[in-house]
Amino acid sequence: MIESECLAYAAESANEVCGLIIDGNRLWRCANEHPDPGRNFRIGETDWLKAEAAGEITAVFHSHPEPKLVLSTADRTAQLATGIEWWLASGGKLRKLLPRPHLLGRRFEHGLMDCYTLFRDAYHLCGIDLPDFERTKGWWVRGENLYLKNMASNGFHEVGFEAIQPGDVIIRRAFPECDPCHAMIWLGDNIVLHHEVHGRLSRREPLRQIHVPLIHSIWRHEQCSSLDLRGIYDDFKSKTL
Numbered sequence: 001m002i003e004s005e006c007l008a009y010a011a012e013s014a015n016e017v018c019g020l021i022i023d024g025n026r027l028w029r030c031a032n033e034h035p036d037p038g039r040n041f042r043i044g045e046t047d048w049l050k051a052e053a054a055g056e057i058t059a060v061f062h063s064h065p066e067p068k069l070v071l072s073t074a075d076r077t078a079q080l081a082t083g084i085e086w087w088l089a090s091g092g093k094l095r096k097l098l099p100r101p102h103l104l105g106r107r108f109e110h111g112l113m114d115c116y117t118l119f120r121d122a123y124h125l126c127g128i129d130l131p132d133f134e135r136t137k138g139w140w141v142r143g144e145n146l147y148l149k150n151m152a153s154n155g156f157h158e159v160g161f162e163a164i165q166p167g168d169v170i171i172r173r174a175f176p177e178c179d180p181c182h183a184m185i186w187l188g189d190n191i192v193l194h195h196e197v198h199g200r201l202s203r204r205e206p207l208r209q210i211h212v213p214l215i216h217s218i219w220r221h222e223q224c225s226s227l228d229l230r231g232i233y234d235d236f237k238s239k240t241l
Contacts, residue, residue, distance in 0.1 A: 002027055003094050010063035010089035016041040020051040021059035021087060028054060038065065040074060059085040067091045069127060070231035076238035100124060102239045103232065106202040108195055111135050118195040118202050119169060119183045125231035128223055130154055140174065140181035147171050147180055156219040164218050167227045172214040180216035193232065
């Protein structure tokens with residue numbers, strides 16, 4: 001399988017190796033032309049053009065010699081420039097990362113670019129994949145409880161606020177009379193990442209005291225040990241480049 005071939009290729013070198021995935025099922029090995037190949041990679045124009053002539057480039061592949069199965073700051077910048085999947089090998093594992101938009105500065109569009117989209121995309125960048133689900137406007141006042149119905153079924157369990165740790169998800173109400181309908185990722189030091197309402201960009205900010213009484217519950221994923229928050233922080237840094 002191509003995944004096994006990618007992992008074997010990564011194991012051949014103490015530097016970052018790189019290549020291009022052709023038609024989703026073929027690895028085109030490329031030379032790493034970066035001057036610091038132990039920590040970075042660069043695919044030259046000649047390799048890229050040869051790969052394009054061989055078929056459709058559907059993903060970029062590279063490895064991290066150090067144990068880091070999330071994209072670096074430079075990786076995120078380059079991934080969004082290519083607009084395609086990036087496959088990453090590290091520590092004998094392979095992850096396929098979609099070109100999700102930067103986490104900060106998103107414009108709100110319910111059901112497409114909202115608080116759940118941000119939550120799902122942040123987890124994807126950090127190593128845990130969550131499904132999407134249909135949500136129509138007003139579900140939070142119709143008793144549909146989409147968050148509460150989906151959290152446990154997707155590997156989350158509830159924890160107390162006194163035990164909260166970075167990466168946990170806060171579910172709160174928008175106002176006292178509605179269902180819990182808003183997700184915030186706790187980053188520690190009283191900082192949350194969230195995307196609140198139409199007209200507000202996605203952002204990180206201190207947890208506001210006015211929102212504390214609206215908190216319904218705190219949730220932690222069963223694979224929380226696999227959640228590498230460097231995926232979030234490197235995305236933040238790449239946004240400013």
